[in-house]
Amino acid sequence: MLFIFFKGTWRLRSTTIKETDMSNILEISASGRTQGSLTRQLTGELIDALGDQLGDANVTRRDLAAGLSFVDDQWIAANFTAPEDRSEEQRSALAESDALVDELRAADIVVIGAPMYNFSIPAVLKAWIDMITRARLTFRYSENGPEGLIKGKKAYVVVAAGGVAIDSAADFATPYLRHALSFVGIDDVEVISASQAGKSTEEVLDAARTQIAELVDAQPARRVA
Numbered sequence: 001m002l003f004i005f006f007k008g009t010w011r012l013r014s015t016t017i018k019e020t021d022m023s024n025i026l027e028i029s030a031s032g033r034t035q036g037s038l039t040r041q042l043t044g045e046l047i048d049a050l051g052d053q054l055g056d057a058n059v060t061r062r063d064l065a066a067g068l069s070f071v072d073d074q075w076i077a078a079n080f081t082a083p084e085d086r087s088e089e090q091r092s093a094l095a096e097s098d099a100l101v102d103e104l105r106a107a108d109i110v111v112i113g114a115p116m117y118n119f120s121i122p123a124v125l126k127a128w129i130d131m132i133t134r135a136r137l138t139f140r141y142s143e144n145g146p147e148g149l150i151k152g153k154k155a156y157v158v159v160a161a162g163g164v165a166i167d168s169a170a171d172f173a174t175p176y177l178r179h180a181l182s183f184v185g186i187d188d189v190e191v192i193s194a195s196q197a198g199k200s201t202e203e204v205l206d207a208a209r210t211q212i213a214e215l216v217d218a219q220p221a222r223r224v225a
């Protein structure tokens, strides 16, 4: 609304000022390398391209190279205790996991950089999945089987590898990530392949950038008038 001075009085006028329905992007980085990482390079470029396409976006960065806790005795006992019955100690055992779940829930778009380590994902990324896969919070069992409770998200996963081709028989990273994300309700997953099998680094980057451009073009802009 806008007040205008018209014929001696202040009048209320509706306006066409644009409001932004800003998207929240969550970047999960799992490379142990902080320099020269293909996944970090490509998730960064992807987020820049999404930002341009969406008009604007809030980006939350979760760098798993800083380390994460593992599921342990206290965590399991706390998770299987009803929230209202948890002791102070149990609440603190789940605090990191709760924060990661909140971060995921707040995101519209999740961008994951997943290097292949020993045919699968880095241990820190598995630790992240263990922290966000919470019975009754991010999934539940219903009469129809497991149901993911994290709805309405889109995920982009950049998978980098050395000699193994993405989605080949030796790639346990990509199918695992698709399954684990789908288990908590994230079914809309696009995989950007950055495998160096038979390619130079420049060829890998070019091919991944082409994929990113196509995917981002297909992403509807969210800016509303």
Ligand SMILES: Cc1cc2nc3c(=O)[nH]c(=O)nc-3n(C[C@H](O)[C@H](O)[C@H](O)COP(=O)(O)O)c2cc1C
Residues within 6 Å of the ligand: 031, 032, 033, 036, 037, 038, 039, 040, 114, 115, 116, 117, 118, 119, 120, 160, 161, 162, 163, 164, 165
């Ligand atoms: C500890 C470790 C294990 C790796 N294991 C594999 C593997 O099993 N298969 C493969 O194709 N590449 C493997 N690679 C190569 C990485 O997937 C490749 O270098 C990728 O670019 C790493 O991602 P980044 O560049 O974002 O760090 C491994 C690299 C490291 C450091």
